[in-house]
Amino acid sequence: MSLNKGVIPAERDDDLFIGWAKAPAIDRRFLFSAAPLLLGATTGLGWLVAKNLSDPGAGKWDTTATHVIEGALSAKPYPMIRVADPSAPFGMRTVLVVAQGKCTSGLDLAAKEGIPVKASGALIERNGRQMLEVPFSLDKWLEPVFIDMPGVVADPPEERLGRFALAGRIMDSKCFFGVMRPGRGKTHKACAALCIRGGVPPSFWARDGKGRESVLLMTDAAGGPLGEDILPLVADPVSADGEIVRVGDLLQFRADADAYRRV
Amino acid sequence: MSIETAEMIWMAVGGYLGLGALFAFYFVLRGVDGLDHAAKGAGAPFRLLLFPGAAALWPILLLRMLATPKGSAR
Amino acid sequence: MGVKYQGVQWNGNKVVYDLYMLVALALFMGVFMTIGMTVHPSGHQADAVVLLIRALGCAAFLMLTVVLTIGPLARMNPRFLPFLYNRRHLGVMTFLVAAAHFGLTVLWYHSSGPLNPFVSLLVSNPLYASVEGFPFEAFGLAAFAILFVMAATSHDFWLKTLSASVWKVLHMLVYVAYGLLVLHIAYGALMTEKSAVYVALVIAALAIVAGLHVVTGVREWSRDSGMKGLHAPDGWIDVCAPEDIPDKRAVTAPLPKGDRVAVFRDGAKIYAVENACRHQNGPLGEGCIKDGVITCPWHGWQYRPQDGVSPPPYEERIATHDVRLSSLGRVFVRVKKNPLGKEGAFIDVGGAAS
Ligand code: FES
Numbered sequence: 174m175s176l177n178k179g180v181i182p183a184e185r186d187d188d189l190f191i192g193w194a195k196a197p198a199i200d201r202r203f204l205f206s207a208a209p210l211l212l213g214a215t216t217g218l219g220w221l222v223a224k225n226l227s228d229p230g231a232g233k234w235d236t237t238a239t240h241v242i243e244g245a246l247s248a249k250p251y252p253m254i255r256v257a258d259p260s261a262p263f264g265m266r267t268v269l270v271v272a273q274g275k276c277t278s279g280l281d282l283a284a285k286e287g288i289p290v291k292a293s294g295a296l297i298e299r300n301g302r303q304m305l306e307v308p309f310s311l312d313k314w315l316e317p318v319f320i321d322m323p324g325v326v327a328d329p330p331e332e333r334l335g336r337f338a339l340a341g342r343i344m345d346s347k348c349f350f351g352v353m354r355p356g357r358g359k360t361h362k363a364c365a366a367l368c369i370r371g372g373v374p375p376s377f378w379a380r381d382g383k384g385r386e387s388v389l390l391m392t393d394a395a396g397g398p399l400g401e402d403i404l405p406l407v408a409d410p411v412s413a414d415g416e417i418v419r420v421g422d423l424l425q426f427r428a429d430a431d432a433y434r435r436v
Numbered sequence: 437m438s439i440e441t442a443e444m445i446w447m448a449v450g451g452y453l454g455l456g457a458l459f460a461f462y463f464v465l466r467g468v469d470g471l472d473h474a475a476k477g478a479g480a481p482f483r484l485l486l487f488p489g490a491a492a493l494w495p496i497l498l499l500r501m502l503a504t505p506k507g508s509a510r
Numbered sequence: 511m512g513v514k515y516q517g518v519q520w521n522g523n524k525v526v527y528d529l530y531m532l533v534a535l536a537l538f539m540g541v542f543m544t545i546g547m548t549v550h551p552s553g554h555q556a557d558a559v560v561l562l563i564r565a566l567g568c569a570a571f572l573m574l575t576v577v578l579t580i581g582p583l584a585r586m587n588p589r590f591l592p593f594l595y596n597r598r599h600l601g602v603m604t605f606l607v608a609a610a611h612f613g614l615t616v617l618w619y620h621s622s623g624p625l626n627p628f629v630s631l632l633v634s635n636p637l638y639a640s641v642e643g644f645p646f647e648a649f650g651l652a653a654f655a656i657l658f659v660m661a662a663t664s665h666d667f668w669l670k671t672l673s674a675s676v677w678k679v680l681h682m683l684v685y686v687a688y689g690l691l692v693l694h695i696a697y698g699a700l701m702t703e704k705s706a707v708y709v710a711l712v713i714a715a716l717a718i719v720a721g722l723h724v725v726t727g728v729r730e731w732s733r734d735s736g737m738k739g740l741h742a743p744d745g746w747i748d749v750c751a752p753e754d755i756p757d758k759r760a761v762t763a764p765l766p767k768g769d770r771v772a773v774f775r776d777g778a779k780i781y782a783v784e785n786a787c788r789h790q791n792g793p794l795g796e797g798c799i800k801d802g803v804i805t806c807p808w809h810g811w812q813y814r815p816q817d818g819v820s821p822p823p824y825e826e827r828i829a830t831h832d833v834r835l836s837s838l839g840r841v842f843v844r845v846k847k848n849p850l851g852k853e854g855a856f857i858d859v860g861g862a863a864s
Pocket of ligand 1: 789808
């Protein structure tokens with residue numbers, strides 16, 4: 174019987190790609206046109222994904238220069254230095270102080286409450302809110318100052334502005350102010366919770382219905398630092414009833430952890 | 437998940453892989469030659485490539501080695 | 511294999527393959543970083559480390575998507591076989607990129623805090639009991655563990671040591687890893703970034719992978735069911751007419767117990783062997799006869815058609831099946847395999863059946 178009926182001739186055995194042999198002409202032609210296509214598609218995908226990333230916001234973290242400030246030190250409820258600034262509203266600018274890394278609670282400042290100091294570190298800044306990042310050992314960044322600092326108020330009076338219901342997100346101030354850009358959202362949630370666990374002050378990033386945003390320093394209802402109960406709520410959309418209190422130029426949002434509701 | 441649970445999980449993983457790494461040192465240098473004759477005289481790149489897998493799957497390899505009498509490598 | 515193991519058995523095709531893979535990866539990362547750093551106005555620049563973490567994560571997902579499309583594409587069209595040939599390197603590279611993503615994440619998001627970074631990875635995002643808040647880190651970690659085991663066992667030594675069936679099951683876990691990665695992205699990036707482009711891209715990737723697998727599955731199933739009812743009661747099946755088999759190629763047929771048989775023609779001779787390659791169960795029937803030996807389409811392992819034994823120095827063996835030419839001129843294959851190494855009865859259409 175004839176076997177050549179309707180059968181492709183024997184050169185066919187050369188047109189199957191076999192890895193260890195030279196690629197057949199038909200495959201080389203195919204790959205030759207496929208390669209630029211694939212490389213182009215890969216490049217295009219990289220472009221498409223990067224192009225649509227959301228704006229990380231206006232945060233800065235300047236590790237190239239040492240920033241020096243002078244003012245009164247306070248550790249209540251979180252480490253901060255109040256700098257006299259006649260041009261600023263309320264005549265002062267409060268600079269929060271955090272340690273390098275995510276363990277600010279290791280800064281032992283209780284004994285220095287209220288004293289005038291000169292401090293140097295890296296400046297973190299977002300929309301006019303400032304923070305100083307300093308090394309752990311106090312003698313590396315903190316010098317007591319013995320002359321008078323005109324205009325510096327160590328312990329400004331509290332002004333109670335009333336109770337409000339706020340909706341927004343709990344942020345760790347350090348990353349949010351500029352250390353990580355973006356330092357928000359679910360992918361940053363764990364990092365934010367870790368920072369807050371380590372003593373970085375939590376901020377409430379509130380937005381009203383008109384899209385206006387404000388950033389408030391979070392404390393418990395009595396004005397003390399918040400504990401670990403707040404951690405599961407970090408970075409997610411939440412709302413809470415609390416009291417807004419102005420201390421110097423800083424707004425505090427005072428509410429216990431159990432006042433927060435997920436929305 | 438509590439911190440204690442998480443620590444326990446990592447301790448278990450670390451212990452398993454730590455034992456695995458000890459076993460893997462022996463396995464890639466000696467043991468493999470008794471298990472598979474194609475490994476006899478094989479070079480360093482091959483042995484290096486085997487290491488992570490040996491550290492991860494060491495109980496299986498150990499059983500295989502125990503079940504393979506001396507000199508009967510495939 | 512009767513030859514010594516090597517780390518990597520390099521050859522020209524693999525080098526070219528790897529070069530293209532690295533160039534593609536470099537292009538993706540380079541474009542991603544450049545655009546990511548410049549897309550927003552100055553003062554709103556993204557953090558390079560966060561961008562790098564994202565670029566690596568995207569690259570790993572893209573690479574795993576490509577890995578999973580190669581198999582079905584190669585079954586549909588032999589032009590894709592070159593992509594399959596060195597898929598192992600693409601898989602290992604996927605693991606390395608995922609490892610960089612993982613390492614950088616632990617370093618940037620979880621270290622230098624009050625907790626051990628690995629402990630933080632499990633506890634800092636704590637809503638395990640929540641459906642919508644579930645920590646995406648856990649999904650990523652599980653997928654990473656699977657990719658690690660797969661990459662670590664990718665050398666042929668493991669295929670032989672673990673046995674082909676165990677190895678196969680282990681490497682089927684790649685589908686679990688892919689599912690976990692989709693969840694990792696859906697619960698992480700897609701809940702963070704607002705652009706609908708990301709949702710569309712993930713859905714497209716999932717649809718392509720699932721679609722290709724469904725199409726090849728259906729094709730196989732309908733081809734098999736077209737061959738049902740060929741069973742002769744005496745333990746032989748009617749496969750085709752001799753001229754249905756292209757020279758140097760095979761026709762495959764399903765056997766009653768679920769295996770398949772590949773019936774090859776080399777000139778005037780017709781042989782039958784089991785269809786599954788000893789290496790990674792590659793479909794031998796989609797391969798060809800090259801220099802007188804059956805050659806697997808996936809990685810080129812070879813078997814003599816007469817007895818199913820690999821030509822020296824190799825020692826792999828597949829089983830042969832007996833074939834005979836029926837009085838009506840049809841090719842019949844005996845359902846029962848011959849013992850390994852035994853020559854099967856073959857047909858010589860130049861003369862009579864042997
Ligand atoms: S499956 Fe790899 S050569 Fe056949």
